[in-house]
Amino acid sequence: MSTATQDRAMAPAGKTxxxxxxxxxxxxxxxxxxxxxxxxxxxxxxxxxLMMIYVSFWTxxxxxxxxxxxxxxxxxxxxxxxxxxxxxxxxxxxxxxxALIFVIGYPVAVYIGLFVRDKTVQTSLLVLCxxxxxxxxxxxxxxxxxxxxxxxxxxxxxxKLGLIHQPIEALLFTxxxxxIGMVQIYVVFMVGPVAFMVSRxxxxxxxxxxxxxxxxxxxFFTIILPLSxxxxxxxxxxxxxxxxxxxxxxxxxxxxxxxxxGNIIVTQVGSLKWAFASVCGVILTVLMAxxxxxxxxxxxxxxxx
Amino acid sequence: MLExxxxxxxxxxxxxxxxxxxxxxEGAYVSLLGPSGSGKSTLLRVxxxxxxxxxxxxxxxxxxxxxxxxxxxxxxxxSQGFALFPHLSVFDNVGFGLRYNARxxxxxxxxxxxxxxxxxxxxxxxxxxxxxIQQLSGxxxxxxxxxxxxxxxxxxxxxxxxxxxxxxxxxxRMTVELRRIHAALGITFFHVxxxxxxxxxxxxxxxxLDAGHILQVDAPDIVYNKxxxxxxxxxxxxxxxxxxxxxxxxxxxxxxGTIAAPQSTGxxxxxxxxxxxxxxxxxxxxxxxxxxxxxxAALSATYITSEFSGAIITHLFRLADGRVAExxxxxxxxxxxxxxxxxxxxxxxxxxxxxxxPVSPGAAEAAIRRAA
Numbered sequence: 001m002s003t004a005t006q007d008r009a010m011a012p013a014g015k016t017x018x019x020x021x022x023x024x025x026x027x028x029x030x031x032x033x034x035x036x037x038x039x040x041x042x043x044x045x046x047x048x049x050l051m052m053i054y055v056s057f058w059t060x061x062x063x064x065x066x067x068x069x070x071x072x073x074x075x076x077x078x079x080x081x082x083x084x085x086x087x088x089x090x091x092x093x094x095x096x097x098x099a100l101i102f103v104i105g106y107p108v109a110v111y112i113g114l115f116v117r118d119k120t121v122q123t124s125l126l127v128l129c130x131x132x133x134x135x136x137x138x139x140x141x142x143x144x145x146x147x148x149x150x151x152x153x154x155x156x157x158x159x160k161l162g163l164i165h166q167p168i169e170a171l172l173f174t175x176x177x178x179x180i181g182m183v184q185i186y187v188v189f190m191v192g193p194v195a196f197m198v199s200r201x202x203x204x205x206x207x208x209x210x211x212x213x214x215x216x217x218x219x220f221f222t223i224i225l226p227l228s229x230x231x232x233x234x235x236x237x238x239x240x241x242x243x244x245x246x247x248x249x250x251x252x253x254x255x256x257x258x259x260x261x262g263n264i265i266v267t268q269v270g271s272l273k274w275a276f277a278s279v280c281g282v283i284l285t286v287l288m289a290x291x292x293x294x295x296x297x298x299x300x301x302x303x304x305x
Numbered sequence: 306m307l308e309x310x311x312x313x314x315x316x317x318x319x320x321x322x323x324x325x326x327x328x329x330x331e332g333a334y335v336s337l338l339g340p341s342g343s344g345k346s347t348l349l350r351v352x353x354x355x356x357x358x359x360x361x362x363x364x365x366x367x368x369x370x371x372x373x374x375x376x377x378x379x380x381x382x383x384s385q386g387f388a389l390f391p392h393l394s395v396f397d398n399v400g401f402g403l404r405y406n407a408r409x410x411x412x413x414x415x416x417x418x419x420x421x422x423x424x425x426x427x428x429x430x431x432x433x434x435x436x437x438i439q440q441l442s443g444x445x446x447x448x449x450x451x452x453x454x455x456x457x458x459x460x461x462x463x464x465x466x467x468x469x470x471x472x473x474x475x476x477x478r479m480t481v482e483l484r485r486i487h488a489a490l491g492i493t494f495f496h497v498x499x500x501x502x503x504x505x506x507x508x509x510x511x512x513x514l515d516a517g518h519i520l521q522v523d524a525p526d527i528v529y530n531k532x533x534x535x536x537x538x539x540x541x542x543x544x545x546x547x548x549x550x551x552x553x554x555x556x557x558x559x560x561x562g563t564i565a566a567p568q569s570t571g572x573x574x575x576x577x578x579x580x581x582x583x584x585x586x587x588x589x590x591x592x593x594x595x596x597x598x599x600x601x602a603a604l605s606a607t608y609i610t611s612e613f614s615g616a617i618i619t620h621l622f623r624l625a626d627g628r629v630a631e632x633x634x635x636x637x638x639x640x641x642x643x644x645x646x647x648x649x650x651x652x653x654x655x656x657x658x659x660x661x662x663p664v665s666p667g668a669a670e671a672a673i674r675r676a677a
Contacts, residue, residue: 202386202388204384204386205389207353207384208382208384208388208389209401209405210374210376211354211355211375211381211382212406212454213376213377213402213406214376214401214402214405227391
């Protein structure tokens with residue numbers, strides 16, 4: 001900004017039609033670079049979002065929809081137990097899934113990032129985590145059915161080992177199967193960012209802490225955990241956004257018994273109830289926004305990465 | 306009292322330390338000089354407990370440290386990159402070792418605060434206690450690292466190239482600071498450096514390491530004036546080095562010409578291989594025609610150029626074998642002489658100031674084979 005002012009001050013007074021100042025050209029250049037991204041985001045993100053908010057206030061009748069504004073859809077959502085239950089289930093399964101993903105993914109990430117010294121082995125292990133993604137998403141979800149069913153692989157193995165005497169029926173078509181499926185699919189999104197952050201921790205820090213007399217647990221809680229926090233936050237954002245938007249896994253693994261907000265949206269859109277689907281969409285978006293903003297408050301990502 | 310006994314450390318086929326033995330008295334300031342790859346950092350890591358030696362042992366006050374893990378040794382280590390905790394403030398960095406010691410953590414907040422601030426005061430950083438590490442300059446980080454190690458009052462403080470990351474000005478100031486802190490605390494300091502002047506300036510004792518072996522352990526003035534091998538003379542960067550064979554008249558025939566050897570050392574048998582060195586500030590430059598007395602040694606050389614650096618001027622001469630010899634003059638002693646570029650002069654020094662090292666037969670043979 002100061003260079004622009006200087007340029008203007010230095011330009012000979014009263015001379016019109018002079019070539020544009022260098023500073024102004026640079027500003028124009030910067031806008032040109034930004035333009036494609038800004039236009040894309042406007043068309044594909046901001047505009048649809050505004051549309052969604054707008055449509056959520058439209059009047060929905062059984063067979064048609066018109067643009068008369070009303071609060072009925074919102075009132076219906078908050079007064080119908082089915083929808084409130086669905087919101088509650090969504091939040092509940094999201095917390096359980098996120099917690100399990102942290103418990104399972106974090107140790108793996110610390111192992112890869114801290115204990116595997118060879119960079120090649122480190123990369124190979126991370127690639128190994130991504131191998132399941134070579135199969136399509138739906139196949140990965142559906143593959144859990146023969147695993148978890150009453151006559152599924154898990155039950156057969158447990159029976160053979162003598163750990164159980166009757167097959168566990170609760171494994172499939174319940175909340176558990178949905179959680180198991182989502183944990184398996186999304187855990188890698190926690191492992192990646194955490195492993196990245198942990199691998200950047202200078203080993204001399206750990207040596208220094210040890211040299212100053214700190215034990216292993218102390219080093220973990222005072223050095224490794226705080227320094228991997230940005231990875232945990234980024235991983236949690238990835239996982240949260242994806243789990244909150246889920247509809248395929250619950251529908252495939254719960255036999256449509258577990259209905260997340262995503263499933264409600266799919267059903268409503270299927271029966272052309274656009275206004276009501278928009279209400280669910282707005283609520284889901286707000287939930288995600290609160291989550292992301294809340295998580296970003298924990299660490300200053302701009303400083304850490 | 307620290308005792309290092311026949312410590313050997315290998316990495317694969319590389320031997321980083323080869324049967325190192327050394328004992329260091331309580332409260333000494335030892336500087337460890339060696340080129341990179343000489344094993345000096347490895348020795349520090351073995352002492353700190355980050356690496357286990359393959360053979361030999363380290364004893365502190367008669368107690369073997371072999372089975373004592375790093376965090377129970379009571380040996381402070383200041384690593385080359387300082388290794389400060391980036392997410393903690395200066396205060397919390399310095400307080401770390403007191404607060405989180407596995408054996409006896411300091412839980413009393415008042416006492417902790419007093420000790421941390423006292424140590425920060427000592428390194429001149431008390432006003433910076435609440436700063437983040439990123440807000441500090443290199444020299445300040447260095448002092449935080451030092452304070453963090455010293456606040457727990459280790460028996461032994463290991464400094465791995467502590468001045469390496471600082472600019473020349475700061476290095477000078479930290480040298481003085483380190484000596485002051487050492488004198489105030491009476492802790493044994495082990496200072497690793499690749500800089501010969503730093504090693505000589507800092508240590509009560511200088512240990513010269515090369516390729517995993519200790520070459521010399523002596524007071525700085527002895528190391529400087531009487532290096533015990535051609536390798537030590539080479540590290541000091543203050544000697545012109547020659548090698549050749551003795552002749553029948555008490556000289557050493559080198560590729561640059563025949564040098565009169567000091568009479569006191571008395572060359573061995575004729576045609577023995579000898580290394581020879583003469584310190585660069587012992588040499589005087591004379592016109593080539595001038596006669597040289599029997600107590601002096603002389604070598605003819607061509608003047609190339611001079612490097613002026615304040616109180617000192619270094620003249621560079623080309624020897625007959627094509628190598629460059631340095632001659633250093635202190636300007637406070639005499640008016641700087643003007644030499645003509647490309648002209649031949651005589652480099653003259655008192656015979657007794659030269660130092661002769663007999664070359665072991667094995668090394669001599671290797672030299673011949675390499676030449677052939």
